[in-house]
Amino acid sequence: MDSFLSGAAQIFTLATLIYMLAGSLAGIIAAAIPGFTVTMAIVLTLPLTFTMEPLQGIAVMLSVYVGGYTGGLISAALLGIPGTPSSVATTFDAFPMARNGEPGRALSLGVWASFFGTIISTVVLIVAAPPLAMFAVKLGPWEYFSLIVFALTIVASLVGDSVIRGLLAGLIGLAISTVGTDPIMGRPRFDFGIEMLETGLPFLVVLIGIFAISQLTSEVEDAKSVRSGNALVTGAIDFQTWKVMKEVLLRPVNLIRSSIVGVLIGALPGAGGSIANLVAYDQAKRNSKDPDSFGKGNPDGVVASEAGNSATAGGGLIPLIGLGIPGSAVDAILMASLMVHGISVGPRLIMDHADLVYGMFIAMAVASLMMLFVSVVSMRMFLRVAEVPKWLIVPVVMVCCVVGSFALNNRVTDLYLLGFIGVAGYALRALGYSLAPLVLGVILGPIAETNLRRALMTDADPSLFFTRPISLIFLIAAVVSIAWAIRGHLKQRKTSGRSTDAPAS
Amino acid sequence: MSDAGYDKQQAREAGEIARLLSYVLILLASVGLFVSATAIPTSRFEKLGAGAFPKIVFAGIALVAVIAIIDALRKIPAGAYGRFACQTVAWARRRYLVFVVLATLAVYLLAIPLLGFSVASFLFILGLELVLMPRRPATLLVAVIVAAVFSFGLNWLFAEVFTVFLPRGVL
Structure with missing residues (x-):
């Protein structure tokens, strides 16, 4: 209880609340701009939080996160373009609804669904994380290593269209993490005589290069669309805030089901909002009495998609707080920000820094309230944001990336690294590698290595990985997740192969 | 078809x-x-x-x-x-624009230590905007303002508020 109050005291200071408000505003604006993802927004927020207290920094980043999941709704509903990948399913019903003359209702539905989705997921997080941590501290290095192997395979198999390229990306991430001194003995590795590499590749620079620079570059692939502007839905917009709140609350089954789907998917490593919104939408459609009306402006579709993607925010924190394993790229960044402040993330987090964890819970709830407040008060303004053209966004955000990478270490060499990683990241993206496993590989690499070596230092017998039951379960799960992914892949190829081969034969 | x-x-x-x-x-x-x-x-x-x-x-x-x-x-x-x-x-x-953007970025990164953050960023933003934007007088004005705000303005913000001093350049 003491730590709960201490966490609350740290969150409810004027400075923190103002920063958080700015964070939700920034998150909503960023995600409302097509081509600017939630991940990018969080990556760029990270350097700004270095000077803050740990909890304050995390609270600001959570606000950006929660705000970002809502902001994607704006361009999804009004332009039919998902502002972020996590609002793809929102376009299915919110856009037709806006087109049918109810853009305000579509937006309000989404905002309320996001709000309740976040709140429900926070409740699940508060209930689920502490027992998970209690269980996790009993795990030895064997179990931990196997758990990370499992996490990486599931990431590789869930994200992207190719299991092999997903695996390769994850392994490349692990390889990147081995540059610099080794985590146990402190021996230099792979520095090739370059001074900058002696301490390892700076994680933030890698993140910005991989996610932001490559994403921005891919935005200009289509020369024609860059040079034209998008027309916005015009006409009077009536938000009907309170009426819609009732409307959302009158769909409790859909709301809770979609939120639970979001929490579960968010808690799975690798799967985040970009999958949850589609699954929640699909579930809502299947369970609807009137499935044909989906895709034509059914409010249930909007509620399902937005509650689903927002609920992943709380779900993703469950493995992060309980196990010290990030569930998604965004959670990896949150974890990195804690590590920058010298807080080691793992199952002991909740015991050693209980005030921080409770503070995070409170921050989630406060952030969702702020998101609601900001959205209701200034939604009209955000309508303009979705209009910001790409030719402004790309150069400006690139400069922000440069500032962010520089501010970490005040080193000009980091900028060269940023350029190099940006090009490499774009090449990987263009070749169809998914980048999320790579980032998780970078952050999980040192944890995996430390646990592997610690396990073998405790007992030189490697068969312990297979004879300790929990470790064995994780390893079997890893094999199953790969096998399952390959099976699905083959099945898909068979059907698509038949359809392309048919005209040839 | x-x-x-x-x-x-x-x-x-x-x-x-x-x-x-x-x-x-x-x-x-x-x-x-x-x-x-x-x-x-x-x-x-x-x-x-x-x-x-x-x-x-x-x-x-x-x-x-x-x-x-x-x-x-x-x-x-x-x-x-x-x-x-x-x-x-x-x-x-x-995808020629991709190469234009990446090349401009490379030149920009190399120019920062020489020209300093503010000048290099101003030139980078303005240059890239000119390449990417639909060429109209009104957009040109917006482009110049945005470039100034996110180069000189950002430099000022970081120096005054966050006490992070971005590269000044040697020229």
Whole structure:
């Protein structure tokens, strides 16, 4: 209880609340701009939080996160373009609804669904994380290593269209993490005589290069669309805030089901909002009495998609707080920000820094309230944001990336690294590698290595990985997740192969 | 219409070849790094040395890359290799803006230590805007204002508020 109050005291200071408000505003604006993802927004927020207290920094980043999941709704509903990948399913019903003359209702539905989705997921997080941590501290290095192997395979198999390229990306991430001194003995590795590499590749620079620079570059692939502007839905917009709140609350089954789907998917490593919104939408459609009306402006579709993607925010924190394993790229960044402040993330987090964890819970709830407040008060303004053209966004955000990478270490060499990683990241993206496993590989690499070596230092017998039951379960799960992914892949190829081969034969 | 479909098929094949090349590159790099990892001295205090984990990772990469290469070789029809060069040129031409942006970024990063953050950023933003934007007088004004705010303004913000001093340049 003491730590709960201490966490609350740290969150409810004027400075923190103002920063958080700015964070939700920034998150909503960023995600409302097509081509600017939630991940990018969080990556760029990270350097700004270095000077803050740990909890304050995390609270600001959570606000950006929660705000970002809502902001994607704006361009999804009004332009039919998902502002972020996590609002793809929102376009299915919110856009037709806006087109049918109810853009305000579509937006309000989404905002309320996001709000309740976040709140429900926070409740699940508060209930689920502490027992998970209690269980996790009993795990030895064997179990931990196997758990990370499992996490990486599931990431590789869930994200992207190719299991092999997903695996390769994850392994490349692990390889990147081995540059610099080794985590146990402190021996230099792979520095090739370059001074900058002696301490390892700076994680933030890698993140910005991989996610932001490559994403921005891919935005200009289509020369024609860059040079034209998008027309916005015009006409009077009536938000009907309170009426819609009732409307959302009158769909409790859909709301809770979609939120639970979001929490579960968010808690799975690798799967985040970009999958949850589609699954929640699909579930809502299947369970609807009137499935044909989906895709034509059914409010249930909007509620399902937005509650689903927002609920992943709380779900993703469950493995992060309980196990010290990030569930998604965004959670990896949150974890990195804690590590920058010298807080080691793992199952002991909740015991050693209980005030921080409770503070995070409170921050989630406060952030969702702020998101609601900001959205209701200034939604009209955000309508303009979705209009910001790409030719402004790309150069400006690139400069922000440069500032962010520089501010970490005040080193000009980091900028060269940023350029190099940006090009490499774009090449990987263009070749169809998914980048999320790579980032998780970078952050999980040192944890995996430390646990592997610690396990073998405790007992030189490697068969312990297979004879300790929990470790064995994780390893079997890893094999199953790969096998399952390959099976699905083959099945898909068979059907698509038949359809392309048919005209040839 | 069938012509466009044919092109797409060829483009897909070219993409497969490009991926095949990337697998080969990754395989070579991982084998090379594996070999260099064997040179990392081990310690007598533990069974696995500092080089063991990298070796496992690079062996894993090599293994997956070999599988990927075999898989890719099966997929690519024999005639596709001959068309690869011209498909690549066509691909690069469709995406010429990407190369413009990346080249501008490279020049910008190299110019920061020389010109200083503010001037280099101003030139970078304005230059890239001029390349990307629809050329109208009104947008030009917006472009100049935005460039000024996010170069000189950002520099001021970081120096005054966050006390992070961005590179000043030597000129």
